Each structure stands twice: as C-alpha cells, then as structure tokens.
Amino acid sequence: MALVTYVQYREQAETLAQEFGYVEPPVDVRAIAKGLGIEIIEMTLPNWFFGVLVNIKDEFYISLNKGMPDHRKNFTIAHEIAHHQLHGEELAYMKNVKRDYFHREADVYAAELCMPSEMVRAEAKKWCGDYRFLAKIFSVSETAMVRKLQELRILRNIPYECRN
Numbered sequence: 001m002a003l004v005t006y007v008q009y010r011e012q013a014e015t016l017a018q019e020f021g022y023v024e025p026p027v028d029v030r031a032i033a034k035g036l037g038i039e040i041i042e043m044t045l046p047n048w049f050f051g052v053l054v055n056i057k058d059e060f061y062i063s064l065n066k067g068m069p070d071h072r073k074n075f076t077i078a079h080e081i082a083h084h085q086l087h088g089e090e091l092a093y094m095k096n097v098k099r100d101y102f103h104r105e106a107d108v109y110a111a112e113l114c115m116p117s118e119m120v121r122a123e124a125k126k127w128c129g130d131y132r133f134l135a136k137i138f139s140v141s142e143t144a145m146v147r148k149l150q151e152l153r154i155l156r157n158i159p160y161e162c163r164n
C-alpha cells in the first residue's frame with residue numbers, strides 16, 4: 001500500500017520539476033522554493049539539524065543549516081518543499097503521531113524532485129551510468145545517486161569504471 005502512495009508522490013514531484021521547466025539537470029530547488037513563495041533563510045544551526053519549514057502568518061520560510069555541503073542543502077530544501085506540497089498549510093504533521101511517516105514521504109518526494117526518474121534515465125544512458133558524474137550534474141550526494149540508479153535498475157553494483 002505504501003508503495004502505491006509513493007508512486008503518487010514521485011509523480012507529483014516529477015510534475016513539479018516539469019512545471020518549472022526543468023528538462024535537464026540540475027533541478028534548481030532554490031528557484032522552485034522561490035517560485036512557490038517560500039523564502040530560504042540560511043542560519044547557524046546544530047549540525048544534526050538540517051532545516052525546517054516554518055509558517056508565520058501565512059508566509060513560508062525554510063530555515064536552513066548554512067554549515068552543510070551544497071548537495072545536503074539541496075536535498076533539505078527539496079524535503080521541505082515536499083512538506084509544503086504534501087502536508088498542507090497548517091503544518092499539523094509536525095505534531096501528528098504519524099510524523100515519521102510524513103518525513104519518509106517527504107524524503108521520497110525530495111529524491112524524485114532532485115532526481116526525476118525520466119531525467120536520470122536519459123542522463124545515465126548518456127553518461128553510461130557514471131554515478132559520480134551524475135551525482136555532480138544533479139547536485140546530489142553520490143550515495144543518493146547510487147540509490148536512485150539501483151532503484152531504476154540501471155546499477156546493480158557500484159561500478160569501478162564506465163565502459164561504452
């Protein structure tokens with residue numbers, strides 16, 4: 001059952017990337033946040049705290065840990081965009097007992113927003129599954145890209161070289 005809903009979140013994320021006109025990597029999640037009216041405020045936060053979506057008088061902000069590497073920032077922005085798109089304006093999910101589930105949904109959505117499946121398939125073909133290079137052009141971590149390529153069954157094991 002969870003898988004079915006995840007398919008739906010992936011489709012929504014892919015659609016959002018398309019609506020903002022992204023057909024090639026990287027998907028600029030900062031521009032998408034801006035387009036959705038969400039301001040990003042980078043600040044010093046404890047290193048275990050990536051970021052949070054805040055709603056103050058109907059204005060949305062993402063408080064983002066400025067000490068993180070860029071790919072971590074991008075994923076965090078995408079994760080908070082997911083909460084904004086999936087979990088409503090009230091941010092009631094923060095207090096809900098299903099909180100962990102909502103964060104997992106947001107992760108699925110965020111991964112798809114940063115790495116839309118069709119885009120990854122096309123680029124992986126072009127660059128013969130070179131996950132390091134793909135991670136770079138999509139502005140994501142190598143771990144995230146490897147996971148995505150495995151999910152799409154493009155990659156079974158981590159390749160040591162790229163053959164044409």
Ligand SMILES: [Zn+2]
Pocket residue numbers: 079083102103106
């Ligand atoms: Zn979350």
